[in-house]
Amino acid sequence: MLFYVQMRWNYQGRISQDQLWDLEAREGEHGLQGVRSGFVQLYKVVSQHRIIAIVQAESLEDLDRNSMGWLPMREYLEFEVVWALRDYPGFLEDVKAKFPGPGTAPSLTPPKAVDPAITRRVAESWFRNLQQGTFDEALKLVDHDVSWDNIAPTPGVSDLAPWLGSYRGLPAVLKSFEVWGAHSKMLSAEVLGDLMVDGEWALAVVHEHAQCLANRNEYDLYVATRLRVRDGRIIEWRVFWDPSPLIRAYRNL
Numbered sequence: 001m002l003f004y005v006q007m008r009w010n011y012q013g014r015i016s017q018d019q020l021w022d023l024e025a026r027e028g029e030h031g032l033q034g035v036r037s038g039f040v041q042l043y044k045v046v047s048q049h050r051i052i053a054i055v056q057a058e059s060l061e062d063l064d065r066n067s068m069g070w071l072p073m074r075e076y077l078e079f080e081v082v083w084a085l086r087d088y089p090g091f092l093e094d095v096k097a098k099f100p101g102p103g104t105a106p107s108l109t110p111p112k113a114v115d116p117a118i119t120r121r122v123a124e125s126w127f128r129n130l131q132q133g134t135f136d137e138a139l140k141l142v143d144h145d146v147s148w149d150n151i152a153p154t155p156g157v158s159d160l161a162p163w164l165g166s167y168r169g170l171p172a173v174l175k176s177f178e179v180w181g182a183h184s185k186m187l188s189a190e191v192l193g194d195l196m197v198d199g200e201w202a203l204a205v206v207h208e209h210a211q212c213l214a215n216r217n218e219y220d221l222y223v224a225t226r227l228r229v230r231d232g233r234i235i236e237w238r239v240f241w242d243p244s245p246l247i248r249a250y251r252n253l
Contacts, residue, residue, distance in 0.1 A: 001058070002055070003057060004055075005053040005079065005081070006052055006080045006082075007051045008049055008051075020076070027072045041053065041194075041196065041203075045222055052222055052224070067079060118232060122141055125138075126227065127191045144169065146168075146234060146237060148167045149237070149239070150163065150165060150166070150176070150239055151240065151243065152165065161250075184213060185211045190207045191206055201229075203225070204225055205223065208223055215249075215250075219245040219246055224240040
């Protein structure tokens with residue numbers, strides 16, 4: 001089971017910042033064990049008391065035990081967002097079967113063998129073009145019928161970022177980026193850490209440095225990007241990110 005987890009240090013008025021760092025030194029060793037084992041990626045949000053994790057857990061219970069009982073800093077970590085991520089093919093099968101009841105779920109068509117080397121090659125090319133700003137080259141890797149999922153439209157956010165939402169097909173995706181380009185400008189993009197590949201899936205965290213065109217305020221986003229590659233093309237593309245830096249920049253806060 002794959003999860004996007006967003007955490008904040010909630011320590012103000014309880015312990016000093018120096019005490020927080022002493023605890024984080026212990027917490028960090030726990031986190032690095034998870035990174036080395038391959039079941040988690042951890043990133044610190046720059047200039048904020050936040051950590052973002054992409055976590056592979058065996059069960060809901062294991063994730064809960066880790067966050068509530070095993071973390072050395074569990075008393076001072078506030079879990080702001082925990083999103084369970086479901087693979088799209090199983091969801092689509094449910095849609096086609098009109099969401100059958102228990103015991104009547106449709107059997108999935110066995111997928112054909114996937115070469116993870118192809119997934120890695122396509123994903124590396126995608127992120128390399130993203131970093132270099134060669135978007136036309138990046139788009140050559142995208143299937144015409146791609147499914148593109150940004151974060152969901154949200155009151156108080158969508159009025160600032162009207163490009164949010166889900167889109168199907170390359171023309172609709174390009175249109176959403178035209179809307180984005182009328183409001184923001186990408187200044188730089190950098191992949192943080194290692195690219196993770198599992199079969200036809202690839203996952204990486206991208207640090208985006210962008211600018212609000214209306215007031216020239218700059219902001220930083222840390223975007224977990226999940227790609228699905230089939231027959232050498234990106235057929236699914238989904239991102240997870242915290243919109244608060246964008247809100248601050250757009251609203252001049």
